[in-house]
Amino acid sequence: MYRTLFSLVLSRLDPEFAHHLAFVVIRVLPALGLGGVLRRFTRPRVDLRVRALGLDFETPFGVAAGFDKDGEAVLGLGMLGFGHVEVGTVTARPQPGNEKPRLFRLIRDRAIINRMGFNNHGAAAAADRLRRVVPVPSRPVLGINIGKSRVVRVEDAVDDYRASARAVAPVADYLVVNVSSPNTPGLRGLQEIDMLEPLLAAVHESAGGTPMLVKIAPDLSDDEIGRIADLVVRLGLDGIIATNTTISREGLTTDAAAVTAAGAGGLSGAPLAARSIAVLRLLRSVVPSDLCIISVGGVESAHDVQERLDAGATLVQAYTAFLYRGPLWARQINRGLERIRAERIRAERVKR
Template sequence: MSFLFNTYSLARPALFSLDAEKAHELTLASLKKAYDCQLTRSLLGARPSKPCTLMGLSLRNPVGLAAGLDKNGEYIDALGNLGFGFVEVGTVTPKGQPGNPRPRMFRLPREQALINRMGFNNHGLDAFIANVKRSQWRAQGGILGLNIGKNAATPIEQATDDYLLGLEGVYPHADYVTVNISSPNTKNLRALQGQDELSALLLALQEKRKELDDRQGRRVPMVVKIAPDLDIDQVDVIASLLMPHEVDGVIATNTTLAREAVRGLPYANEAGGLSGPPVHALSLQVISRLRQQLGDGFPIIGVGGIVSGRQALEKIQAGANAVQLYTGLIYRGPVLINECVQALE
């Protein structure tokens, strides 16, 4: 297993010679083919163990996959097989949409960073749910998070309608649901982080969830994913709304619009969200402030800029209960998952 996992570093130069989005698609397709073959599935499989509980869910380990890598839920089983304690897929919108024009993903290798302006490209809720239902990850004991957003064509004043459709659609098939209000690549979406807007959205979701709880006979945790580009007052406002609206956790953070850490690098001025190590310090600040405001018991998932086990540990030390990977996985490969689990032990 160690040999196969480390071969990613050998394949990476060839992948990085391709357009970033094409390389992304090729890697996922290859991973699925390897998973579908019984021999390579067992060779690629990993189960790093550090059992923990998050939002009442039993995780094999506290290292998860962040949303965005598998927007349509097509690769859940193959990705889970790499050793994640939990997997989050999406963001899904009620209707399928192409996202922003290509090219829309750019590598900044010197900082092990990415800039993307994908724009919630996905096949829509029906196709997403069909893919989720075909996967075996949950049946095998894996924890699955489903991430919902709004369509680009939906006016921001009607965004709640999209989130309610998303929540109702994914609820029966999720171990937890993430409400994504922090992508910088859908116009005006981050305005939903304002006090009045967020309060109204969470109230509507809270009421819908009670209806779904009764219908399903189970309560599915709901979390909110927020941006790193918030000042202290904005973080405090969000923190003050989570528990009153029965939100079960918070994911901190999404990508950043800041460019100070990559100024002068090729592609640094491309529009979109910056991910990778430049987000790490911003994420730590938000996590730390959330922990101060929310107390010891409230679940926080730390994401943004983890490319080593040390950075995963720093997320936990700042106040996170679990972490998620995305950009670090693209630069380091699956070996990063086990490294993070070992660091947290």
């Protein structure tokens, strides 16, 4: 049904407008009084729980940063079956983001290109809103992703990130430092070790006891990823999120003229899968087994989620496939994971 709706209606709408319509519906779900019924329909029926970052995740599958930029739909997303919701990216200073159009579908590739530019109402506003959500026992685990304000110079990024961390860390279950979006000038340069180390150390201090992770780009070399992994371990951070969107356009089947017309921005979705899982495997080979790695990039199905878990991911996130799979996507993932677990249990019994 959703595929028909997408094909006939949603795919013909401006992508950002279509996202806004879907977001409004998800945001109002808690007000409809159907939370209990919906949760019984979407929540895992068997034990998929994961213990990570000192937290209990009902399912390893969550929604990545970018969908709920200001923390307005956390409860609704939880009702749809996501085990955690990563809000953001939020910045210390409110900002409108880049000029529209800034979101483009590549339907043949099940991908999107975005150059949103961290459009959000600011870290303080997000914190105020989320304080009302924190006491709700049925909410999913809440992560908050912070980035650099566009008007702030790269040389002044540390203070800017610290301001965001101080604002949102008290209401977050975990905090993510985003230095890997391609849509804020100079941001990815912060992944260079001599700039990244003082930034992460300062934000870690400002975060207090809130678990903290760093989100990295897929376009880094393997050596650069290894150095960042070493830094994360040395600083005592809690984990790494791999990966953000890519600036690469290799391997796309969408007409080249359409890709060129979409212009600059980060590519996400199915084309990112191979590099994302390669980065995951590299990270898991060089960090301690108890360090949290959240894998994101090109995840569409329960098989994809299980593949990431088997490759060493602690948790798995996705976002782009939400646009193509529809509101019951998280439920489909959870049910698929249940079937995979059941099949593995039966296989083990046969071996015995």
